[in-house]
Amino acid sequence: MKFKSFAAMSAALASTIVMGAVVAAGPGKATQLASARPGAQASHKSSGNWLRDQVVLRQMQMTLKHSGRPMSAAEADRLLNARIIGGTVAGAGDNPFQVALLSRSIANNFDAQFCGGSLVKANVVVTAAHCVQGATAGQIDILAGTRSLSSGGTRHAVSSISIHPSYNNSTLDYDVAVLTLATSASGLPLATVIGTTDVADGTNLLVTGWGNTSISGTSYPTELRKAITPRISTSVCNGNKVYRGAITDRMFCAGYLAGGIDSCQGDSGGPIAQGNTLVGVVSWGRGCAGKNKPGVYTRLANGTLNSYVRARAGL
Secondary structure (H helix, E strand, O other): OOOOOOHHHHHHHHHHHHHHHOOOOOOOOOOOOOOOOOOOOOOOOOOOOOOHHHHHHHHHHHHHHHHOOOOOOOOOOHOOOOOOEOOOOOOOOOOOOEEEEEOOOOOOOOOOHEEEEEEEOEEEEEEHHHHHHHOOHHEEEEEOOOOOOOOOOEEEEEEEEEEOOOOOOOOOOOEEEEEEOOOOOOOOOOOOOOOOOOOOOOOOEEEOOOOOOOOOOOOOOOEEEEEEEEEEEEHOOOOOOOOOOOOOOOOEEOOOOOOEOOOOOOOOOOEEEEEOOOEEEEEEEOOOOOOOOOOOEEEEOHHHHHHHHHHOOOO
């Protein structure tokens, strides 16, 4: 869903919070947003990058949908201002195929960044569908060849966007897209897309991104950050204390049920990997780094998604 302005997106989401009835607390459960104060005004201001604002609000919608308990107006306000959470600065060898998605109309790379992606061929990037849904190829550049949003790297125009035809903007199911670049990012490391055999539950995976580093404010880093997050079994992640059946066969969870370390807004679309093998794509979660709410990732080992990515990327 594309909005013409951040104000329009905020208004639509505010209506969702106030009306309550259209936001489910989880599959088969009644809405639990009674604590949100009707008419409460969020303090978040537009970043000036509508693509980033759209991703932030889409993530907030998922957080509200899977809150599982009443949410106060103050909590909703914090989510609007919602990192790799608990991570550290990434080194040159940490997901070296990571790229940044930028709004082409914004010259400054830091201000332009809104999502991440993975270079799987010199001219092909895998990212999340929710990052580019509603955008045109002419509105997006890819920044490749740098760990920093303040220096280095080269911008490459996007010539085409392919979003999985079954992508669901409400549930973020089938959340994957393939971008073709107008010019090749030659000589850079490439990710190898996982096959159809999953990594084992408990396997440590590396997630990287330039996403927000503050749970209760806005603090986007210039340097790429990383975190180690173990894969969590789908049976655990679909349990009543976690996501209550919302994890489909096209998704998997990784992180810590105790919270504290997670991906967050701005990391969307970026890689979660084992070595140079791209295992998944940063997709969604209930907030960031919360207890019993680990990160949810697009599962590229799923046969349907794997075939789609390989066909679109020409792998």
